[in-house]
Amino acid sequence: MISRQLAGVFAHLDEAENAGIARLCEWLAIPSISTDPAYRVECKRAAQWAADHLRASGLSVEVLPTGQPEGAGHPIVTATSAGDAAYKGPHVLFYGHYDVQPVDPVELWESPPFEPVIREAPAGAGARGGAGVGGGGGGAGRRIVARGAVDDKGQVMTFLESLRAWRQVSGSVAGGVRFTVMLEGEEESGSVNLERFVRAHRGLLKDCDVCVISDTNMLGRGRPAITYGVRGLAYTEVTLHGPNQDLHSGLWGGRTLNPNAELVKVLSELWDKELRVTIPGFYDQVRPLTEAERAAWAGLSTDSAGALRQIGLPPEADRGEAGFSAVEREWGRPTAEINGIYGGYTGAGAKTVIPSHATAKVSFRLVADQSPALVRDAFFEWLRARTPPGFRWEFQDHGTGPGVTVPTDSVHLRVARAALLAATGKEPALIKSGGSIPVAGLLKAELGIDTVFMGFGLDDDRVHSPNEKFEIECYRTGVRAHAALIDALRSL
């Protein structure tokens, strides 16, 4: 049962789908890689592009500088719709990001990452349904392939196009719902300027009641879901410095310690045999899984073996912290990962060198109620206690954000569930995600508001990897879900 007006919006969206996808491709063509200073101007262009789209839907838009000195960071796009006089629902903050990950290794892309293409599903792909934790659902479908297709431009676009459709059909900006939109340009590079921005623009944000973010996945193809928790993150880079110059490994091998080998030895101690992280106190603040939660997750019929098969691994690669299932480890347990490591000669062939230093990028995915800053500091302390004689550490913090778990019985979550039901005809699953959306923790801390994660990605979308894609069916689900959310908010 959906309202007549929503039915009209759905019809409009069906007609406008190709045009909407074409607009998305235009946005995707802008290489807004936030972590690389070479793409500074492109980030600004991508922000401007989103601002223009929002403005065309009637919202009041600003593109605001960030950073210190002002403008050192990538801009944040803000937009507001005042809401109809009759609107009684919550003031909704929509957060998304227009920046994207780097594209390397670029040689593995089947088409240039910033030349979006619509591609048919590869033959045989996804025939067994969704990869990742969620199985079931239909087969893989047509998709948009480009960097940012699903993370996060494509998902933001589902919201933008719903605003556009409601304006066209109802004549009211955002269908009369009171929105504040905030699109960030540094999510993929640690959101380093976001906290300061939120504090500086408290006036704009202080009346918001709830945040909606579309930057997560469904449970699988055709299995809509609401994510009620995400993990936190503490991302560090550590360099072990030894001799003040590279050494000849013949003349020096055996005479003194090798930074490559010492880094390897120290990092190998980060996990015990049960794959638990060994940093003292690491698990002290972890909120234990409840029996109800474990039972509910077990009932989602997720398919760990199927997900491993999709990435070329056999069932025995289902390995992680002892005593927990794959889903529990991803959604409810913290982990430590070496995201990058490098030291010495890494070119082709042989060079007999002992390097002066070696580096690792080590990050921690955290769950409620772990403090990322405490974990980061404890890690640095743990390393310090393992300094090889005469060597020294250099530490860098590439950003932290707390994990978030929101109540599953709030009015906001109920509205979102109703919207997904209206959009898809299916009751959405309640799931968590192992990824991190630090802004949710920040908004909780700064504004006291919870976040509803209503996402439309799939586990096999190759987020952060070559050939990132967003399936058209998922895009459609997203656009309809946001349109239905607006309808549900109007009805409160």
Next chain:
Amino acid sequence: MISRQLAGVFAHLDEAENAGIARLCEWLAIPSISTDPAYRVECKRAAQWAADHLRASGLSVEVLPTGQPEGAGHPIVTATSAGDAAYKGPHVLFYGHYDVQPVDPVELWESPPFEPVIREAPAGAGARGGAGVGGGGGGAGRRIVARGAVDDKGQVMTFLESLRAWRQVSGSVAGGVRFTVMLEGEEESGSVNLERFVRAHRGLLKDCDVCVISDTNMLGRGRPAITYGVRGLAYTEVTLHGPNQDLHSGLWGGRTLNPNAELVKVLSELWDKELRVTIPGFYDQVRPLTEAERAAWAGLSTDSAGALRQIGLPPEADRGEAGFSAVEREWGRPTAEINGIYGGYTGAGAKTVIPSHATAKVSFRLVADQSPALVRDAFFEWLRARTPPGFRWEFQDHGTGPGVTVPTDSVHLRVARAALLAATGKEPALIKSGGSIPVAGLLKAELGIDTVFMGFGLDDDRVHSPNEKFEIECYRTGVRAHAALIDALRSL
């Protein structure tokens, strides 16, 4: 007590020193970087230059192609002196190389690497004497700065100039000594064509009794030495493959194993707490150090703390296999080194990736009588036994060469010691080197001959690094030593 004729040669060498250095600078100006195809013609020019020098001293010279197809490799210069009818000494093979290492990082050179300059010693440099294992001796002196200054054009030049001087003073080619000279152009790129060349030209080489190589160091400034052993080398590259694609560390962290972490854990087991290599059988073929050898090395008053200070490390960084001194570890014990390691994201900033694979370049310095092939195979087997579930290894062999230790009581070594005594007035030390000179092992295997390493470098010559230098005093010692060697050979 030196012969009248040698005294005459010394006098001639003194007069001709500046001219000899000017000739060396001419040779150094030819950028004969063998590993880089862009310098192919320059390598040929450098070979031709050496051929002309040898021809001017009266030897019969050829510049012979190498490689398959013929000429694919860089040429080898051969030259022979038949020896006087009265000559009763050994047929000596002199081996050297005219190719040089690449110059990167070129921005660290204080003068262009192929524009040789004579420079005064930097103020304060080397005031404490030699770096490296050898302390003592005088302060740093005037030096020739250029790529190849000491490795190996400068050292080869000390031999070439001694031939020239003997011809001028005595009228006989090479003072009447029977020599075969072999100058290679691929030493710095793995000597990939040398073994085939030696086999194909067995007729030229089969009568040689002993090889002399000048490509090692003295014990320190003013401390002449003969190197009676070098370590062998087995250089490998190993890649651990996990998932068939890079993964998002949020969505996958904790769900499966991470190739970076698994590589780190496996490699950390390569050494035990005593810094002994843990590969089964690794030490089985190691020739134990004799008490006499250990006593002799201890008596050389090497300065490990001083050498560490030169590379910015405190005395407590004197760490290696338990139970052995720094000198013993470099000269007489094998070692395993991680020369390079890389996996995942290695650019600036943060990327939350679990990589599909991770790679390490691992090499072993070996001592007599270890077989490099056995060690390489045992390492690969050891890795195979540590394959994480569902993962696989990829192995590459970047070359092997056996270690060499020659008898210290041979007639050849006695002649060389006498020559160094005559040249410097000092009894040379008997030392070993931790570096590798694979040609010595090749000549032993193919021709059954030993090698006398009579080298004139210093530990701080910056071999393979920017601002490579050869001190004039070392050059002078080399020229006189080779001249005295010819005199000693004539007297047999």
